[in-house]
Amino acid sequence: RNLYKHFPIRGGIFGRPVGAVRAVDGISFDIKKGETLGLVGESGCGKSTTGMLILRLLEMTTGEVMFEGQNVGKMNKKELRGFRRHAQIIFQDPYASLNPRMTVGEIIGEPLMLHGIASGPERAKRVEQLLNLVGLGSHQVMRYPHEFSGGQRQRIGIARALAVNPKLVVCDEPVSALDVSIQSQILNLLVELQQEMGLTYLFIAHGLNVVKHISDRIGVMYLGKLVELGEGDELISNPLHPYTKTLISAIPQPNPQAQNSRILLCGDVPSPANPPAGCRFHTRCPSCQTVCSEKEPEFRQIDKRFVACHLVTG
Numbered sequence: 001r002n003l004y005k006h007f008p009i010r011g012g013i014f015g016r017p018v019g020a021v022r023a024v025d026g027i028s029f030d031i032k033k034g035e036t037l038g039l040v041g042e043s044g045c046g047k048s049t050t051g052m053l054i055l056r057l058l059e060m061t062t063g064e065v066m067f068e069g070q071n072v073g074k075m076n077k078k079e080l081r082g083f084r085r086h087a088q089i090i091f092q093d094p095y096a097s098l099n100p101r102m103t104v105g106e107i108i109g110e111p112l113m114l115h116g117i118a119s120g121p122e123r124a125k126r127v128e129q130l131l132n133l134v135g136l137g138s139h140q141v142m143r144y145p146h147e148f149s150g151g152q153r154q155r156i157g158i159a160r161a162l163a164v165n166p167k168l169v170v171c172d173e174p175v176s177a178l179d180v181s182i183q184s185q186i187l188n189l190l191v192e193l194q195q196e197m198g199l200t201y202l203f204i205a206h207g208l209n210v211v212k213h214i215s216d217r218i219g220v221m222y223l224g225k226l227v228e229l230g231e232g233d234e235l236i237s238n239p240l241h242p243y244t245k246t247l248i249s250a251i252p253q254p255n256p257q258a259q260n261s262r263i264l265l266c267g268d269v270p271s272p273a274n275p276p277a278g279c280r281f282h283t284r285c286p287s288c289q290t291v292c293s294e295k296e297p298e299f300r301q302i303d304k305r306f307v308a309c310h311l312v313t314g
């Protein structure tokens, strides 16, 4: 609820704060049990920061994160450790996020040890199960991350995240660093595991083509704000926000004629340290009106959709 994360910019000879990068700038949404909520937007729009705030891997500036009725921001160390058993993350870069000096068995076994879930032969057995679960095979247990391909390394990252039997998993662009040919294998694995283990996903991606098949609902972010949120199919077939429309026009189409309708935005994303007044999208919006640079549109509910645009009225 009303989640903000501002990173101070320090300057001058005294290193005083001279401004702030408004990475996440007042967003509210729910993630329902068992669903996949896709979160999309260009790089730097605040989607990864949002994922980190939800898991409290980053401290928020203000706002509230509630998990099954508990306030995550107010948890003490012990409560936070309990929460981490229920909420895990899969990172974008499966190589950078795996310790190169640890064997696969140690990497996957570590959370079991840290959370006091299993030790000794029981832990070894659980690691074997996890390796089989993600399709690597238990014979890989003594090998090191560099001996694996990108896709296999991401399977290790998934096994590590699932070791503690979490409820919520933040998937932060888990396939962006992988070859296109491997991406669908990993996506399929994540979908299978979700069904098998009853997982809830916050699935972060920069484009809609990755999330459109797997998301129940989709949220679209631009410059630290949510601009649209709704049921996945409906949002794709009938986008209301002009920014969502440009993202949808960027989804590759099998029909080359349809591809011609791609909407190209002028200019770059403005700096989150100095976002435009009014609607943040107004400097690039093809439908911009006078009011758009003067007044910030509210994130309002229209039927089952939430949208922030002056031109969209219920």
Ligand code: SF4
Residues within 6 Å of the ligand: 241, 242, 243, 279, 280, 281, 282, 283, 285, 286, 287, 288, 289, 292, 297, 308, 309, 310, 311
């Ligand atoms: Fe475009 Fe105005 Fe809507 Fe913003 S409020 S998305 S600038 S039409």
Ligand code: MG
Residues within 6 Å of the ligand: 047, 048, 173
């Ligand atoms: Mg990111």
